Amino acid sequence: MSELIKHECGFAFIRLLKPLEYFQSKYGNWMYGINRMYLMMEKQRNRGQDGAGMASVKLDTLPGTRYIDRTRSNSSHPIVDVFDEVRKPINAVRHENPELLKDAQWAKSNMPFAGEIYLGHLRYGTFGKNDIDNVHPVMRENNWKSKNLAVAGNFNLTNVGEMFQSLVDLGQHPKGYSDTVTILEQIGHQLDEENQLLFDTLKKQGLTHKEISAAIARDLDLKKILANASAEWDGGYVISGIIGHGDAFIMRDINGIRPAWYYADDEIVVGASERAVIQTVMKLPEEKIKPVKPGHAVIVKKNGTWSEEMIKEPGAVLSCSFERIYFSRGSDREIYNERKKLGELIVPQIIDAVNGELDHSVFSFIPNTSETAFYGMMKGIETHMLQQKMDELGNENANHTRAELHKIINARPRVEKIAIKDVKLRTFITGDESRDDLVEHVYDITYGTVEANKDNLVVIDDSIVRGTTLRRSILRILDRLNPKRIVVVSSSPQIRYPDCYGIDMAKLSDFIAFNAAIGLLKDRGQYFIINEVYKKCKEQEHLPKEQVKNHVKEIYAPFKAQEISDKIAELMHGGINAEVKVVYQSIENLHKAIPNDKGDWYFTGNYPTSGGNKVVNQSFINFIEGKNERAY
Structure with missing residues (x-):
């Protein structure tokens, strides 16, 4: 993606089912859990670079x-x-008395994080400040072990206000107004x-306090706790947590919007936001790793038994397709093939955009995440x-000369690495008056790859959200090659609606x-439609979310997708010399390429929860009223 779109967030979970001595004996290191946690967090760093955290619990201390x-x-x-x-205290002991580190029981008694349960988190901040208090895991502490709680997750609730008020009505005084605080409390x-x-x-029953503890x-009903806590949650979420005495869980929303995977055997239970991460770190075949079912929780009891329990009745499975298009690591077999298919399926539109002039078209991609879709596009072109x-060769009436046959046989797509991203420049660019001049140089080009004023230049990106980087930087530098036409291809459909379940796409005015x-x-004198939509949204502003309809769909209803694409090309042109065309993936082909993850609300406006309709209407109200703020 040429634009930075943040994601909310990544988690990693480990529950060792054997004592630390077992791992010291079998693997030569009681830090087996710590090392696996480090690898899982590093391999999910794509999911969050604003912060990271880890919590650990020791059993039976x-x-x-x-x-x-x-x-x-x-x-x-x-x-x-x-x-x-x-590792700081571990390294100190290693320096002074390395033999002690071979004693797993001593380590558990003396070393921080020498525990059996680990919960890790990577944060991309889509809401709130990036201060340390917003970094997970977040904790609720108490002198009773079974009242301690550490929580981390990948979530956004659309109805934080309602949930916050429910806590106030209980007599609580929450220390913050956010979905993180709400969920924790x-x-x-x-x-x-x-x-x-x-x-x-x-x-x-006459038990002593010690016996009661x-x-x-032993008897804490975690399934009941999670069901009661999440009864009114509206949004996309994966929540993982540890209770101080040793129970733990990974819970997923009823539509499976946010991803969660797990693996369990007699040694360990592992959970993460991405399957490929577990597959790589644990060296497992793909089929051994299971998704947490929508509306379910994987619950691991203190005694080491585990089960997958239904917490809430599952709804339609509408897993986020943007995970597949962009956010998740492309090393997952299915995701890799889906991204290739997205590139392949858009080829007929590309051929139309270049008027069939494949012999005068140069193909490339905008680094870095669109590379896999590019491979699929080239497969389709080939x-x-x-x-x-x-x-041509099968035409019985054709009488080809040797030169013509040579030209036919040797025809192949022209592939070049056109755009080169200079990542270091981003850290220097600020919001001053010279910003546009600097932004233009975030990308560079390979000169001499395009025949001036004759070739089409086709570049694929995995999505076009704001178009800002394309307009300010990429198209300007591509135009220096003097192509006849620049065709910008998006392997995903037009992003038309806000996301409110985890992706940093909250404002309609950004799209x-x-x-x-x-x-x-x-342009067409239909401003009355804008006024009508605003009026309808205002009429629903204070209705319960269950009664709200998405009226913003009416803004797009008069137009075919290609008309909007043509207008986008006009908006992005910015006075460059080449003709600009923009080609977007169709919704139909999106679902052909990604058949199992059908969440497409940011493309279609079909939100999986009623809170989504309330958010999109509020976002439109904010746009009309000039409020530059989130709608939830």
Whole structure:
């Protein structure tokens, strides 16, 4: 993606089912869990670079000894910082008495993070400041082990206001207004309630307080706690947590919007946001790794037993397709093939855009994440050209000369590395008056690759959201090659609607497709549609979210997708010499390429939860009223 779009976030979970001595004996290192956690976080760094954190719980510690450890960082290298902190005391002992580190029991008693349960997190901040308090895992502490809670996740709730008020109505005074605080406090409240219920029941049975504490750890109903806490949540979420006494969980929303995978055997339970990460770190075949089912939670009890339990009735499975297009690592077999297919399926539109002039077209991609779609595009171009050759050579009436045959046989796509991204420049660019001049140089080009005023230049990106970088930088530098026509290809459809489940795409005014539609309405004297949509949105502003309809769809209704694409090309042209065309993936082909992850609300406006409709209408109200703020 040529533009930086942030994602909310990545998690990693490890529960060792054997004592540390087992891992010292089998793998030669009691730090097996720490090392696996480090690898899983590093291999998910694509999911968040604003902060990182890790929490650890030790089982069955003596009173008076620390059993929960946590470290977090919001520096420019947060993962490095987190594990430097973890290894600092270990390295000190290694320097003074290395033999001690071979004693797993000594390590558990004396070393921070020498535990059996680990919860890691990587943060991209789409909401709130990037200060340390916003970095997960977040914690709720108590002197009762079974009331301690550490939570990390990948989530956005659309109804934070409602949930916040429910906490206030309980008599609480939440320390912040965010979905993170809300989720932590709602689970924490239900955890307190369950503890109290068990305490009262066990007290009546004549147990001592010490016996009650042990019984609560055994009998705590985590499924009930999670069901009660999440009853009114509206949004996309994967929440992972640890209770201080040793229970742990990974919970997923009812539509499976946000991704969560897990693996379990008799040694370990592992969870992560991406399958390929578990596959690589644990050296497993793909089929061994399972998705957490929508509406379910993987629950690991203190005694090491685990199960996948239904927490809420699952809805239609509408997993985020943007995960497949852009966010998740392309090393996953299915994701790699899906991205290639996206590039391949858009080829007929590309051929139309260059008027069939494949012999005068140069193909390239905008680095770095669109490279896989580029491979698929080239496969499609090659297949098309091969069919052309077969048709020409199979023509019985044609009498080709040797030179003509040579030209036919040797025809192939022209592929060049055109755009080169200079990542270091981004850190220097600020918001001053020279910004546009600097932005233009974030990318560079390979000169001499295009025949001036004769060739089409086709470049593929995985998505075009705002179009800002294309307009300010990429198209300007591509124009220096003097192509006849620049065709910008998006392997995903037009992004028309805000996301409210995790991706940093919250404002309609940011979307070039929305601005194109508004521009077309004004061009054609249909401004009354804008006013009507605003009126309808305002009429629903204070209705319960379940009664709200997405009226912003009416902004796009008068136009075909190609009309909007043409207007986008006009908006991005910016006075360059070459003709500009923009080609977007179709919704139909999106679902052909990605058949199992059908969440497409940012393309279609078909939100999986009622809160999404409320968010998109509020976003339109904000646009009309000139409010530059999020809609939820």
